[in-house]
Amino acid sequence: MKIAPSILSADFAHLARDIQTVEKGGADYIHVDVMDGHFVPNITFGPNVVSAIRPITKLPLDCHLMIENPERYIADFAKAGADILSVQVESTPHIHRAIQMIKQQGVKAGIVLNPGTSVETVRPVLADVDLVLVMTVNPGFGGQGFIPTMVEKIKTLASIKKEMNLSFEIEVDGGIVPETAKECWEAGATVFVAGSYVYRADEPAKQMEALREAVAYD
Numbered sequence: 001m002k003i004a005p006s007i008l009s010a011d012f013a014h015l016a017r018d019i020q021t022v023e024k025g026g027a028d029y030i031h032v033d034v035m036d037g038h039f040v041p042n043i044t045f046g047p048n049v050v051s052a053i054r055p056i057t058k059l060p061l062d063c064h065l066m067i068e069n070p071e072r073y074i075a076d077f078a079k080a081g082a083d084i085l086s087v088q089v090e091s092t093p094h095i096h097r098a099i100q101m102i103k104q105q106g107v108k109a110g111i112v113l114n115p116g117t118s119v120e121t122v123r124p125v126l127a128d129v130d131l132v133l134v135m136t137v138n139p140g141f142g143g144q145g146f147i148p149t150m151v152e153k154i155k156t157l158a159s160i161k162k163e164m165n166l167s168f169e170i171e172v173d174g175g176i177v178p179e180t181a182k183e184c185w186e187a188g189a190t191v192f193v194a195g196s197y198v199y200r201a202d203e204p205a206k207q208m209e210a211l212r213e214a215v216a217y218d
């Protein structure tokens with residue numbers, strides 16, 4: 001499994017410290033939640049913050065764009081140092097074009113499905129992406145409860161992936177704790193975003209270890 005701590009739950013006054021803590025603790029990616037106050041009712045980081053944190057970690061920056069018409073900012077985020085750029089399929093009428101724009105920047109391309117968006121919607125572009133992120137909460141805020149019906153959706157996606165012989169990662173985001181991580185892993189998820197579970201604790205490294213253990217012993 002890969003663990004991607006979300007800096008949405010970090011202490012913004014000590015972002016460098018909090019990123020380095022999870023890097024030392026064995027994180028695989030740093031998950032950066034970009035929110036514009038339109039697509040979701042919250043505002044967070046822009047490309048300037050991505051370029052500021054780029055030099056302080058070797059980990060890939062996994063940027064989750066929750067912004068309307070993300071095409072406008074793909075080049076900016078790529079130049080800022082994003083390694084994976086994932087766009088919400090509901091945020092643009094031109095998801096295929098957005099994916100191509102991300103790839104032209106030499107960055108890994110991901111697509112994100114809100115809880116109410118079906119996997120069938122993205123079947124025509126699955127062969128073009130490196131990652132599919134299944135939102136397991138409604139996007140906008142950290143600390144929300146996992147939506148249990150998303151497990152079935154992950155299973156459906158994993159079965160289409162197998163049927164089409166594709167190799168994209170299946171990422172889950174929202175309400176990830178050991179119990180939900182285990183369910184998502186068994187359903188076929190491979191990358192686990194965790195914000196509040198990792199950061200709202202005294203020892204983020206121990207939290208990540210607990211996620212790995214939940215998956216290891218089934």
Ligand SMILES: O=C(CO)[C@H](O)[C@H](O)COP(=O)(O)O
Pocket residue numbers: 006008009031033064137138139140141142143144173174175176193194195196197
């Ligand atoms: O995309 C997100 C919210 O829109 C965050 O990545 C997600 O909510 C992580 O937070 P938590 O693990 O606390 O649920």
Ligand SMILES: [Fe+2]
Pocket residue numbers: 006031032033064173193
């Ligand atoms: Fe996210």
